Amino acid sequence: MFFFSFWWLLAVCGCTFAYIEIPEAYLAAIRQDRADDQSAGEYNYDNQGDDWTGTCQTGESQSPIDLIFDDAKIVSIPRLRFNYYDQPLQTPLVIVNNGHTANMVIPLTQRGQRASINGSLLPGTFEAQSVHFHWGYYHTKGSEHAINFERYDVEMHIVHKNTIYDTMGEATQHPDGLAVLGVMFRAVNRQSSQHYGLNKIFNQLPRIVQYNTNATIMGRLTVGQLLGNIVTGEFFTYNGSLTTPDCAESVTWTVFPDVLDYPYRQIARLWNLKDSRQKPLVDNYRSLQDINNREVYYRTI
Numbered sequence: 001m002f003f004f005s006f007w008w009l010l011a012v013c014g015c016t017f018a019y020i021e022i023p024e025a026y027l028a029a030i031r032q033d034r035a036d037d038q039s040a041g042e043y044n045y046d047n048q049g050d051d052w053t054g055t056c057q058t059g060e061s062q063s064p065i066d067l068i069f070d071d072a073k074i075v076s077i078p079r080l081r082f083n084y085y086d087q088p089l090q091t092p093l094v095i096v097n098n099g100h101t102a103n104m105v106i107p108l109t110q111r112g113q114r115a116s117i118n119g120s121l122l123p124g125t126f127e128a129q130s131v132h133f134h135w136g137y138y139h140t141k142g143s144e145h146a147i148n149f150e151r152y153d154v155e156m157h158i159v160h161k162n163t164i165y166d167t168m169g170e171a172t173q174h175p176d177g178l179a180v181l182g183v184m185f186r187a188v189n190r191q192s193s194q195h196y197g198l199n200k201i202f203n204q205l206p207r208i209v210q211y212n213t214n215a216t217i218m219g220r221l222t223v224g225q226l227l228g229n230i231v232t233g234e235f236f237t238y239n240g241s242l243t244t245p246d247c248a249e250s251v252t253w254t255v256f257p258d259v260l261d262y263p264y265r266q267i268a269r270l271w272n273l274k275d276s277r278q279k280p281l282v283d284n285y286r287s288l289q290d291i292n293n294r295e296v297y298y299r300t301i
């Protein structure tokens, strides 16, 4: 059952208007996501996070890190299982410029399920909550993790919450609270892309240039489409943290070494976004953190 209590105005062709209705539960999830982001207080990427305080400074299991194949433990790991990743999501989807990234809260599927992951070394089943991006600028690469000392143009994070916790706020207080998938993008000189799901998101970026603005995405989109055609059978996995304040050490990370090729002109759209200070929202990645005494595991097919 849906309650349509809020109407969104969409300009169509500049001459007529259509109304888009957004289910109340999805709007509430978007508001909560904003509140969670803001609860950490103001922060920016002027020093790539090196001036962030609290756990960001004192934590010993922080992210991102350099993922080095030769240092990783190659062990037998069950495959990562994707549940309802191929099911179309409820529409409209809403993408927000929250001053730190372009963020999309992931709604239920049209059949009312929540896309989730389990398997691998994950301590439970984790439901997809949101997706966002980290990027660089003309001459910098914006990925957070490095793979064999190499960073990439963009890193996409699909954030999942352990089903045993009710809220993101609760989940971030437990080491088994969250699971994040990291996907690297490489900018390629190709005009078009077959990654229709990602295109739907990136095509809306010109509408969220200003801080605190949002845009709606219509049409068929699955969470699985966000992964493009990357190989998901091989990955690094390790225990780490959120890469934004408060840097809670609650994340089981999965980072795929297979890189998604994506058009340069689409990636360049990220660089036009502005933060809350009206400054260009670019280079929104945190610097690499010490691995300390952690193990990084690698799964091969």
Ligand SMILES: [Zn+2]
Pocket (backbone or CB within 6 Å): 132, 133, 134, 157, 243
């Ligand atoms: Zn992130």
